[in-house]
Amino acid sequence: MQILKNHNLKPYTSFGVNAYAAQFVTVTTLTQLKLALAIPTPQRVILGGGSNLLFCADFAGLVIRICLTGISVNESADDTVSLHVAAGENWHEFVQWTLAQGYDGLENLALIPGVIGAAPVQNIGAYGVELKDFCDYVDVLDSETLTVRRYTPEECQFGYRDSIFKHELKDSAVITAVGIKLAKAWVAKINYGPLANLGKNPSALTIFKQVCLTRQQKLPDPNKLGNAGSFFKNPIINKARFNAIVAKHPSMPHYPAGENIKLAAGWLIDQCELKGYQLGGAQVHTEQALVIVNTGLATAADIVALAKHIQTTVQTRFGVELHHEVRFMGQHGETSLAEVCRG
């Protein structure tokens, strides 16, 4: 295991902006991970595929890139298949692999970038399903005690793009593996968007292909145009607030969210006519308003300035505050758009 000093993170993050880490290691085994956690450092960040991260400044600590691999299968239960998947396995390749084995269920979550260890952190979701629908457990290495503990889905406190790993366990937990449980009696989930047009009994593979096609048409490929997917979360507001806004904007898309209402952040941004809006090298994607892209030479400061502009414009027009889904990393660890803008 080599400790790299003053290492550029650009190739490891899908935004593709320059930012240097004081120390950087890649770990491929649990033993290496424990050794990495013993390296003296003022702070550390765990890195998966880097598709949900913006390094806003050079990072003064240690970045640990998780490349643990391996999948094991337990088919002994009558009704489910249980998969134990190491944290560094690529998420999309894992979804493809499950379908090739005849284990259906994850098809709606195809083509989400990143690795499986990051999937529980924001409870990844797409096309009407979320990781929590299939999560059996999450194995977590405590960075202080160096012991692995298994968390049940309830203990993970999964919510909309949220989990305990963004809160209480933010700085102490390293996810080493995820348990996935797939029902042998598969049921297609096709009520969402373009999947509703697939007819009565589409196979899991048909759904997978449709999800891939739609995503390829809708979202910029980070390998060609740097981005981190949806930059902002869909805002959830109370009914009174919703009634006031919808009275002025009757065509506004909205979805039930328990007692509250979820709005489409992309629609709000689009209504502010921000598609294509550019600040420095950062641009609101011309086709998908929820995505900020690096047109080539964007700096993190360009992306931050554009995100702030979007947030302020939507707040002024609709009175709705957008919260970023992308995790912001500052010089000394996780930060936020508000903190970065305060300077």
Ligand SMILES: Cc1cc2nc3c(=O)[nH]c(=O)nc-3n(C[C@H](O)[C@H](O)[C@H](O)COP(=O)(O)OP(=O)(O)OC[C@H]3O[C@@H](n4cnc5c(N)ncnc54)[C@H](O)[C@@H]3O)c2cc1C
């Ligand atoms: C084009 C595009 C489309 C996207 N579409 C979707 C989508 O449809 N739905 C969705 O939910 N997301 C989507 N995303 C966001 C992103 O793919 C997911 O959040 C993904 O899970 C991030 O994985 P990663 O390995 O890249 O994580 P990273 O960006 O490396 O890390 C994300 C966070 O997780 C932490 N982390 C990573 N690994 C571990 C670990 N082993 N232990 C503890 N903490 C860890 C990091 O410290 C960081 O805080 C999209 C992104 C892009 C670029």
